[in-house]
Each structure stands twice: as C-alpha cells, then as structure tokens.
Amino acid sequence: MxxxxxxxxxxxxxxxxxxxxxxxxxxxxxxxxxxxxxxxxxxxxxxxxxxxxxxxxxxxxxxxxxxxxxxxxxxxxxxxxxxxxxxxxxxxxxxxxxxxxxxxxxxxxxxxxxxxxxxxxxxxxxxxxxxxxxxxxxxxxxxxxxxxPLEGDSVQTVRMFRDAGLTPHAIYYAHAIEDLSPAEVKESIQAARSMLSRHCPQATMLSMYEILEKSLREIDLPEDKLNAYLVEAERKFIEASSLLVVDLSRPNWQYVGSLMEIVYATEAGIPVIAVVGNAPIQQRRWLRAHVTRFVKTVEEAAQLAPSLLQKQSQPR
Incomplete structure (x- = not known):
C-alpha cells in the first residue's frame, strides 16, 4: 500500500x-x-x-x-x-x-x-x-x-519493497533481558540503536522487547497460546529483516531465546552477526555453523553491518 x-x-x-x-x-x-x-x-x-x-x-x-x-x-x-x-x-x-x-x-x-x-x-x-x-x-x-492475515505474503511484500529501495533495511537486535531491570534493558537497546544508526543511517533497528512490551501487558491468553504468539511474531519480524545482530557477550549465560532467533534467521537466509566479547561461546561448532560473522562488541557489529546489508540488496 x-x-x-x-x-x-x-x-x-x-x-x-x-x-x-x-x-x-x-x-x-x-x-x-x-x-x-x-x-x-x-x-x-x-x-x-x-x-x-x-x-x-x-x-x-x-x-x-x-x-x-x-x-x-x-x-x-x-x-x-x-x-x-x-x-x-x-x-x-x-x-x-x-x-x-x-x-x-x-x-x-x-x-x-x-x-x-x-x-x-x-x-x-x-x-x-x-x-x-x-x-x-x-x-x-x-x-x-x-x-x-496471510503473514507469509506480508513478509514477502515487505522484502520486495525493501529490495526495491522503497522501505529501509531492518536490523533485528536480539539480546538477553532476564535479570535486567526495564531501565537497563531500554538503555542497552538505545545504545545498540545509536551505534547501528551511526553506521547504517538508512536502516531501522527492531527490538522485540520494544515491540511487545505494551502488547504483552494487554494480551489475555493461556500460556500455550501466548507462547505460540510470541514465537510466531518473532519469526515474522526476523523474516522481514535484512540482518540479525545478536549479543551473546554475557559470560556463563544460557542464551536459549537468542539461539532460537539465530535458527530462525538462518532458516530465512538472513545473515547473522554475533557479538561474543570474550565469552567462549564462539567456539561451539553448532554456533559457528549458523553465524555469518563473530565480533567482540556491538560497535564492531555496527561497523560490519553496512557490508552485509549491501549484499542483501543485491539481486538474488
């Protein structure tokens, strides 16, 4: 439209x-x-x-x-x-x-x-x-x-508009939010957005926390249906994105949700930049098979992002 x-x-x-x-x-x-x-x-x-x-x-x-x-x-x-x-x-x-x-x-x-x-x-x-x-x-x-609603068709339409240069690239930012206060979560999101916008001014950054924060308080569903809704919403936003930046740098942390987001991105053919800091998680064979590039900081991810977005813009 x-x-x-x-x-x-x-x-x-x-x-x-x-x-x-x-x-x-x-x-x-x-x-x-x-x-x-x-x-x-x-x-x-x-x-x-x-x-x-x-x-x-x-x-x-x-x-x-x-x-x-x-x-x-x-x-x-x-x-x-x-x-x-x-x-x-x-x-x-x-x-x-x-x-x-x-x-x-x-x-x-x-x-x-x-x-x-x-x-x-x-x-x-x-x-x-x-x-x-x-x-x-x-x-x-x-x-x-x-x-x-035909969400799959909607995703294809978004990608077609993006590839035609009519809508900006979307960078999906994934990170752990457990054990963090809402203020800390929002601060980390804004820091990532600031770095990504500086290096990719024409792209927009998506955060599922921001997207779902309000709606989760208003949705009244049984737990099984709520979980299904969260998974499906997450998958569709990733599929409509051009790049996944996932922060795995917290030491000794079990990144269950973020690892699933990596799987969704890989299935959709979306490149993945994993921020690992000094964590040994980078050495996991399964992770290396799914991640496009590893970096130490979000700043490095932001610097690398333009080249991967450019590849996404090329005809497939």
Missing amino acids: LVSKKHRSSVATLGPKQAIQVQQELESVLSKLESQSGASRWIVFEHGTTLDCGLKACCVDHLHLHLLPVDMDLAAELATRLSCEAKRIESLQDLRQVRESGADNYIYARNPDGKHYVLTPPAYSSQFVRQVIAERVGRGEFWNWQNH
Missing part, C-alpha cells in the same frame, strides 16, 4: 498540489516495483470517501492506495458488478470532482495500462474490491485480511 504519512481521509480530500504529489509518488513506486518484481502489469485502487467525518464506506479512515501485480481490467469488472459507470479521469487530481459532485464515497481504479477511473455506486460492501480481486486470482476465500 501507498499510505499518507500525515492524516488525510482520501485522495479526494486533498488539495490540487497534494494530489499531484501523490500521483508522482504512485508512478515512482510502480516503476520501482515493476523493475524489482518482474511484474509489469499492476492495478491500483482506493476505497475512498469525500467526507472528513461521518459515515464512510471505507473501513480505514486514512488515505491509502492498494497496489497489486494483477493483470485485469479492474474498472470494467467493478462497473459490471456494481451496475454503475466507470468514469474515465485523467489523474488523481480529478478525484476532487467527486467531492464537488456531492457523492460521499467512491472507488478509484487504475488499470494496468495506466488509465484512471472512478466509480460512485450508491452502496457496496466493505472491502468489496478485495473480494473481486481475490476471486480473479483464485483465492476468493481469502479476501478478508482479518480472518486470513
């Missing part, structure tokens, strides 16, 4: 200059995706609203355009199913006319040939366009992302 950083309800609620900017961003993103993915036929759609508040047909009240590598005449298909006209427009800027006409909601569609259309049916179900496209590609039962 192409999502607005600042809150806007839809493209139709933008001013002319903003709509032109979105149009330029859209064309740039599509060009990069076509080059990276090998798919040259893309469709774009928006479940849009002309309202700043009130009843809306779109289920997410924030400007977002869906981009999919599907070769179909989306505008014609929607017009047939909704029994309404797919009106040809020249650009996203023309969606402003929908708001001026008095319509509350609309569907914007861009066909693979680059032509733009807008439909203003009197009523349609939430996520209607997703249903149409899902049926077209033979996955009709999976149209509802809430029932079928």
Whole structure:
C-alpha cells in the first residue's frame, strides 16, 4: 500500500498540489516495483470517501492506495458488478470532482495500462474490491485480511519493497533481558540503536522487547497460546529483516531465546552477526555453523553491518 504519512481521509480530500504529489509518488513506486518484481502489469485502487467525518464506506479512515501485480481490467469488472459507470479521469487530481459532485464515497481504479477511473455506486460492501480481486486470482476465500492475515505474503511484500529501495533495511537486535531491570534493558537497546544508526543511517533497528512490551501487558491468553504468539511474531519480524545482530557477550549465560532467533534467521537466509566479547561461546561448532560473522562488541557489529546489508540488496 501507498499510505499518507500525515492524516488525510482520501485522495479526494486533498488539495490540487497534494494530489499531484501523490500521483508522482504512485508512478515512482510502480516503476520501482515493476523493475524489482518482474511484474509489469499492476492495478491500483482506493476505497475512498469525500467526507472528513461521518459515515464512510471505507473501513480505514486514512488515505491509502492498494497496489497489486494483477493483470485485469479492474474498472470494467467493478462497473459490471456494481451496475454503475466507470468514469474515465485523467489523474488523481480529478478525484476532487467527486467531492464537488456531492457523492460521499467512491472507488478509484487504475488499470494496468495506466488509465484512471472512478466509480460512485450508491452502496457496496466493505472491502468489496478485495473480494473481486481475490476471486480473479483464485483465492476468493481469502479476501478478508482479518480472518486470513496471510503473514507469509506480508513478509514477502515487505522484502520486495525493501529490495526495491522503497522501505529501509531492518536490523533485528536480539539480546538477553532476564535479570535486567526495564531501565537497563531500554538503555542497552538505545545504545545498540545509536551505534547501528551511526553506521547504517538508512536502516531501522527492531527490538522485540520494544515491540511487545505494551502488547504483552494487554494480551489475555493461556500460556500455550501466548507462547505460540510470541514465537510466531518473532519469526515474522526476523523474516522481514535484512540482518540479525545478536549479543551473546554475557559470560556463563544460557542464551536459549537468542539461539532460537539465530535458527530462525538462518532458516530465512538472513545473515547473522554475533557479538561474543570474550565469552567462549564462539567456539561451539553448532554456533559457528549458523553465524555469518563473530565480533567482540556491538560497535564492531555496527561497523560490519553496512557490508552485509549491501549484499542483501543485491539481486538474488
């Protein structure tokens, strides 16, 4: 998806200059995706609203355009199913006319040939366009992302966007947190982030402690389901990352969780930098078979990271 950083309800609620900017961003993103993915036929759609508040047909009240590598005449298909006209427009800027006409909601569609259309049916179900496209590609039962989140597809999409240079590389930082106070854990995370950002300014660092700290207090699940949730969340974040930096430098410590993160990264083909300090853990044959590079400090890991990220950016 192409999502607005600042809150806007839809493209139709933008001013002319903003709509032109979105149009330029859209064309740039599509060009990069076509080059990276090998798919040259893309469709774009928006479940849009002309309202700043009130009843809306779109289920997410924030400007977002869906981009999919599907070769179909989306505008014609929607017009047939909704029994309404797919009106040809020249650009996203023309969606402003929908708001001026008095319509509350609309569907914007861009066909693979680059032509733009807008439909203003009197009523349609939430996520209607997703249903149409899902049926077209033979996955009709999976149209509802809430029932079928398809995390594996999401990971592949993140990696495709990353390889196309549309999103930054993610560095997953793993470390032991047991026997440390929350303040000590946060301090170590910030120290690692500072070093990594200094050497990899275009990358972002992920910490599962930061990601899950709040949600774990709010999730009410039996222990077995909570454990399954933690493992699955951890695996997906690692799979969507470009590099794992794991700190194994605490002496005489059993790094059970961190060792599992190394396994997940290895299975996903993600390079691993292990920070071992003076600990003898580096001599373990199993560990040497899974770690890409060993270093003594997080600072050394940060210095090494750019070269490994560069390799990840190369075509596979």
